[in-house]
Amino acid sequence: MMHLDTHVLIVGAGGAGMYAAISAVRAGADKVLLLDKSLVGRGGATIMAQMTVAAALAEESDDDWRLHLDDTLAAGRGLCDEKLAAVLCEEAPIRIREMGEWQVGWAQRDNGRIAQVTAPGHSRPRCCYVDFLNTGPAVAATLRRQISRIDAIRRLSNLTVTDLVTSDGAVVGAVALDAASGEPVTIAADATIIATGGLTGIYRRNSASANMGGDGYALALKAGAELVDMEFVQFFPIGHLAPRLVGMDPIMWDPFRYKLGGRLLDGAGREFLARYGSDETDAYTTPRDIASYAITKEVAAGRGSPHGGVYLSFEHVPELALRAAFGPVIERLAKNGIDLARAPVEVVPIAHYHMGGIVVDGRMATRVPGLFAAGEAVGGANGANRLSGNAIPEALVFGERAGRFAATAKAAGGWNGAAAAEAVERIRQLSDGRSGDVTAPALLDQLRALMWDEVGPLRDAAGLERALDRIGAVRAALANVMIAPGRECNASLADWFELRASLAAAEAVTRAALARRESRGAHQREDFPDSALVFSGSQRVALGAADDIFVSGGPP
Amino acid sequence: MKLARLNVRRGTGDEPPRYEEFTVPFEDGATVLDALMWIRAHRDPSLAVRYSCINANVCKECTISIDGKVVYACMTRLLEGAAMMLDPLPGKQHLRDLVTETRPPRERLS
Numbered sequence: 001m002m003h004l005d006t007h008v009l010i011v012g013a014g015g016a017g018m019y020a021a022i023s024a025v026r027a028g029a030d031k032v033l034l035l036d037k038s039l040v041g042r043g044g045a046t047i048m049a050q051m052t053v054a055a056a057l058a059e060e061s062d063d064d065w066r067l068h069l070d071d072t073l074a075a076g077r078g079l080c081d082e083k084l085a086a087v088l089c090e091e092a093p094i095r096i097r098e099m100g101e102w103q104v105g106w107a108q109r110d111n112g113r114i115a116q117v118t119a120p121g122h123s124r125p126r127c128c129y130v131d132f133l134n135t136g137p138a139v140a141a142t143l144r145r146q147i148s149r150i151d152a153i154r155r156l157s158n159l160t161v162t163d164l165v166t167s168d169g170a171v172v173g174a175v176a177l178d179a180a181s182g183e184p185v186t187i188a189a190d191a192t193i194i195a196t197g198g199l200t201g202i203y204r205r206n207s208a209s210a211n212m213g214g215d216g217y218a219l220a221l222k223a224g225a226e227l228v229d230m231e232f233v234q235f236f237p238i239g240h241l242a243p244r245l246v247g248m249d250p251i252m253w254d255p256f257r258y259k260l261g262g263r264l265l266d267g268a269g270r271e272f273l274a275r276y277g278s279d280e281t282d283a284y285t286t287p288r289d290i291a292s293y294a295i296t297k298e299v300a301a302g303r304g305s306p307h308g309g310v311y312l313s314f315e316h317v318p319e320l321a322l323r324a325a326f327g328p329v330i331e332r333l334a335k336n337g338i339d340l341a342r343a344p345v346e347v348v349p350i351a352h353y354h355m356g357g358i359v360v361d362g363r364m365a366t367r368v369p370g371l372f373a374a375g376e377a378v379g380g381a382n383g384a385n386r387l388s389g390n391a392i393p394e395a396l397v398f399g400e401r402a403g404r405f406a407a408t409a410k411a412a413g414g415w416n417g418a419a420a421a422e423a424v425e426r427i428r429q430l431s432d433g434r435s436g437d438v439t440a441p442a443l444l445d446q447l448r449a450l451m452w453d454e455v456g457p458l459r460d461a462a463g464l465e466r467a468l469d470r471i472g473a474v475r476a477a478l479a480n481v482m483i484a485p486g487r488e489c490n491a492s493l494a495d496w497f498e499l500r501a502s503l504a505a506a507e508a509v510t511r512a513a514l515a516r517r518e519s520r521g522a523h524q525r526e527d528f529p530d531s532a533l534v535f536s537g538s539q540r541v542a543l544g545a546a547d548d549i550f551v552s553g554g555p556p
Numbered sequence: 557m558k559l560a561r562l563n564v565r566r567g568t569g570d571e572p573p574r575y576e577e578f579t580v581p582f583e584d585g586a587t588v589l590d591a592l593m594w595i596r597a598h599r600d601p602s603l604a605v606r607y608s609c610i611n612a613n614v615c616k617e618c619t620i621s622i623d624g625k626v627v628y629a630c631m632t633r634l635l636e637g638a639a640m641m642l643d644p645l646p647g648k649q650h651l652r653d654l655v656t657e658t659r660p661p662r663e664r665l666s
Contacts, residue, residue, distance in 0.1 A: 002665065040663050042615045043608040137614050148662075157663040178665050180651065185665065209609045244585025247631045249612035336585075441597035484602030488568055489652035492601040 002185045006033035008406050009174060009189035011161045014044030016375025017195035018143035019399030025152045029407035032153045037211045040155045041144035044209055045197050046395055049136030051255040052119050052127035054389030055092035060116040061124040065089045075121045076383020077521040078536055084381040087362055092393035095400060104142040105130050117258055119388035121287050127389040132255050139392060162497045163423035164223040167416035170369035171223050175423035179494055182487025184427040188415035191370055191406035194220055198354035198376040199505045204452035206351040207239060207251045213498050214505025216377040220358045221504060225366040227541040228379040229356035231512035231523045234386050235457045237291035239350030242307040245336045250350055253312055257284040259325045265311040266303040289385040289521045292349040296457040309348030314340040349457050353391060355382040364402035370412025374402035384521025431493055436482030440495035443474050447506055455510050460527040464514040475503050507549050508541045515539055515551040558582040561639035562591055569650035582636045589618055589629040604653035619645055620654050
């Protein structure tokens with residue numbers, strides 16, 4: 001069996017993981033191992049980012065990171081971990097300027113200053129971007145270029161970390177499945193960073209890439225770390241619904257709204273946001289949680305569009321203005337049968353980002369020695385609702401910190417092969433293939449459907465209880481999942497592990513949502529529609545003695 | 557129900573080429589990647605194909621050959637009725653089904 005040995009192990013190679021690798025080497029790590037289930041720097045959420053990156057650069061206004069913090073805390077509806085949020089806002093400008101030095105290509109005004117636009121929830125023009133719809137790919141490509149120049153970083157694609165290995169209460173490495181060979185691999189590490197992103201892939205409607213199934217949360221829980229704010233899943237309000245559009249991310253309409261406003265209309269063509277306390281007469285200003293709630297309520301009341309969303313209309317915008325703002329993108333839309341000057345599109349909330357995540361301190365260290373986290377996998381900085389543009393800075397800032405502090409932390413303890421044996425044996429057994437009456441992708445589809453139906457933008461106790469039952473049924477079916485024979489590139493093998501992790505993530509979200517008997521930010525309970533003072537703190541999720549997932553921190 | 561057909565190259569690079577035909581539900585606007593994901597959920601979970609971003613066409617992982625042309629599965633619309641021929645990317649080492657060795661050399665374990 002292959003065994004690798006590294007100073008810092010990084011699980012997940014999106015923006016946070018890649019930045020962590022760079023900073024770990026800068027801080028003195030002689031060996032960094034950067035793994036991804038997909039291809040390094042191509043999977044995950046970073047590459048999907050459409051446009052805005054928030055940082056108080058003060059290029060276009062008298063901005064200050066404390067003002068960015070004020071906006072972040074306000075958007076978080078009182079639940080932000082203020083220390084983490086402050087780290088995010090204070091260091092965002094440093095990371096954004098460093099990305100600029102690495103030639104990411106932030107868009108500039110004619111006077112040479114970095115262009116910054118105002119996104120909903122920001123008090124000032126604070127969001128920079130590379131190019132309309134192209135910020136994420138540029139950020140990912142820039143980081144890929146940087147890591148490829150550093151010899152101390154070893155990159156490995158198509159490795160799924162199935163288990164962290166703990167010894168004497170510390171994480172000492174991991175067991176991974178090598179997709180190409182179907183063989184287990186053991187990895188000894190002085191420090192391990194979880195940078196696996198969020199869990200939006202467990203929802204039927206999502207903007208996630210294929211590998212956003214909540215793996216990191218399952219790994220962290222099993223290793224003894226705590227999770228926080230798990231009930232807060234951000235539903236991006238205007239995900240594309242119809243007509244079917246290929247080659248574009250479903251969250252693509254946001255930049256259109258930044259530039260041209262656009263109008264949200266119900267199925268009969270009437271404006272409705274004002275009835276939910278938001279006035280968009282002058283500009284695109286409605287926060288994501290309020291817009292998602294409003295759209296979901298309109299659809300539930302039977303006032304939706306034909307495919308079950310609402311309309312987003314740019315018909316009032318002159319065709320020349322549309323062309324001037326979006327040029328070639330207008331042609332791409334035309335190929336999909338979309339003419340914004342003539343007809344609206346249909347949009348609907350989709351799972352987009354997870355505010356909750358792994359509990360860390362300012363060094364990005366969990367309570368488990370040897371275990372760190374970075375990026376979206378971290379919980380707390382964004383509270384109950386994330387401000388537009390805070391996700392990329394979070395990846396870069398937390399990634400940089402996680403790499404730096406992991407590299408300089410005291411080694412967690414020596415490798416313990418015996419502690420890895422069970423996880424290795426599980427991979428070996430499953431990779432022999434086995435018969436079964438159901439496939440993992442079909443069960444994942446069931447899980448996504450139940451999470452959407454019962455743990456989505458509108459929740460109540462009855463639905464959440466049903467969700468727990470249904471999650472239990474899917475978990476029971478895990479034992480009957482068919483695994484095809486043939487070890488090399490056998491997708492059904494990695495799928496089994498993905499499903500197992502997604503079930504843990506789904507249960508953590510659902511239990512936390514059931515325990516929070518109030519509505520706040522992205523968590524909306526139909527049976528408790530108001531915010532309650534007794535719930536002004538965060539809830540934590542951990543594993544109990546019998547590997548049961550339990551919630552703590554709510555009111556007594 | 558409207559249907560589409562796909563002839564998909566199966567097996568590893570060491571085996572003689574063989575194709576398996578799948579009949580899949582057809583919806584207006586659906587892509588070849590939609591159909592491949594449907595096959596993995598409902599017919600054969602072992603079908604090997606690379607994809608990551610699913611709809612945004614930013615990861616570029618789903619590059620394969622369709623009817624002899626190198627294209628992205630996520631950008632290619634499914635055709636109702638006629639069978640489409642799906643092959644792995646030519647000029648790359650064939651690993652299994654539609655998966656070729658597209659990882660940069662330094663990102664491979666073995």
